[in-house]
Amino acid sequence: MADVAPFWNPKTETLPRDQLEALQLAKLRRLVDWAAARSPFYQRSFAQAGFAPEQLRSLDDLRRLPMLTREEWMASQAERPPFGTLPVAGREAAIRFHTTSGTTGREPIRVLDSAKDWAWQSEMWCYGLWGFGVRPDDTAYVAFGYGSFIGFWGLHYAMEKIGALNVPGGAQTTENRVKQILDFGATVVASTPTYAIRLAQEAGRLGVDLAASPVQRLILSGEPAGSIPQTKALIERLWGSVAGDTAGMTEIGTIMIFECSRQPGGTHIIEDHFIEEVVDPTGDAPVGYGEQGERVVTSFGRGIIPLLRYRTADLVCKVPAARCDCGRGFDLYEGGILGRVDDMKLVRGTNVYPRAVEAIVREYPVVEEFQLRLTRGDDLLDRIALRVELPPDAADATWAELREQLAKDLAAAHEGLRFEVERAATGELPRFELKARRTVDLRDKPAGA
C-alpha cells in the first residue's frame, strides 16, 4: 500500500478545478436522474419548479433545482411517517436507521442507509482521518456514546477501514475514559471539542498529565468550536497534541469537511463527493469567495435519500484551495463552520454571537464551564449574563480578577454592552458529551423560569 501518500484518494483530491467540476457535473446528472425516477418528494418538487433533468447541461444549471429546507423534510415526514417522501425505498432496503441528535428539542429527522450508503459514509471519514495524519499503526479511542445519533459511528468504521486499532469508548464515565485512553495506549482520540476539554479537566483531577501520554492527535467534530482558534489552542495545550476539526450532519450521514495536517485555519470540502454552495441566508443569491453565507449541500453519497441543494443553516466563508499548500484541489471553509444562521442574539441593539463569546472565554483556561443566559426584566430591558464555573479550589482573588477581565473583554467586543459575569456553583452548569448548548434565551419565558 502506498501509505506514504498524504492523500487518501490522490486521483481526485489533486484534480484541477475544471476537472473536479466536470466530475461533479457527471455525478450530478446521475443523481438528478435517480431522484427524478425514484423519489416522490423530488418528482413533486421538480414538477412544481418546472425542472426536468435534461435541463442540467452545466454546473450553473444546478441553480434551476429547488432548494430543500429542513422544514420541508419535516413536513414530508409528517405527511408519510416515519421517513417521509424523500427516500427512494423503505426500511427493507436499509441496514441502518439513525436520527438527528435532538439537542434542539425538535422532532428528529429520521434517516435510513443501505449497505452501500453506510460504506460511503465511513469512506468520507477516511478522507478526513488520513488527511489529518491517522495511519494504520495508530490506536484510536472513540469517546462517543454509540446511540441512535449518527455522531462518530462513521469515524469508528473509518478507523477500522484504515487499519487502525480501534477502541470504542461507549457507555463509560469520563473518569473511566481517561483511564482507558491511557490503558489502551491511544494515539488518537475522537470527541466533540467540549468533551475534549472535559476529558482534560477530569485528567487533571486524577493527576494525569495528558501531554505526557501517547496521544498525538485529536479528531474533533459535532460543534463549531473545533475551529475557534482560542478553543482549539486550549485543547491542544491541555492534551499536548494537535487537534483537527471536522464537520458533518445526519442529513448527509457523515462529514463533508475536514482539516488537513497543514492546519491552514480552515477545513477542506470533499468536493468529489459533494457540491457545496454558499448563498445569502436571506435569499438564494450565491455569495463569492471570502464572503460569509449559508451552506447549501448536494451529496453524491446516499442513494436511499438523495440530497439535492439542502439548506443547512450553517454559516461559512469559502476560500479557494490555494489558501492551503497541501496540494489538494478542494476549496476550504475558512474557520470551519462559523455558526448557525439563527445563532445570533440581538441584545439592546447589539449582535451577540455565541462563537465570539466562546473565543473570549477560552482565553481563560481556568474556566471549567460557562453558560450565556439572556433574560428580560419587568422593565422590558434585556439582560445578558455569563455564568462561569471555576475549579472548586479557585481562590476568591482569582475569581474577582477573572470577573473584571471577562466583563471588560466582553464589553469591548460588543460595543460596550454590559455582560453580568456571575460565578456558578461547582457542578451547577450542564456538561455535554455531544453538542454543547451553552446559550439559554429566556426572554420570552415568564419571570423566574
Added chain:
Amino acid sequence: MATDLLGQTTTATEDELLDLYRRCTALLARDDLDPCVHAGVRVATVGLATVVNDLGLDYEHLIDLGA
C-alpha cells in the same frame, strides 16, 4: 478502451477494478446464492462500489441489488 467519468482513459489497475466490480454486481444479482455467499458478495460489491466511485470510474446506487 475504457474511460472514466471525466472521459479519460482508464489505467490497467482501474480496468481491473471495474471488471471486478461488474463481476460482483452480476453475482449479487443472482437469486441462487446461499446466505453466507450472498452476504460476502454484498460486502465485496459495496467495497468495490466505493472504490470505483472514489476514482470517478462509475457512480451508481445499488438499492435494486439490496445494497
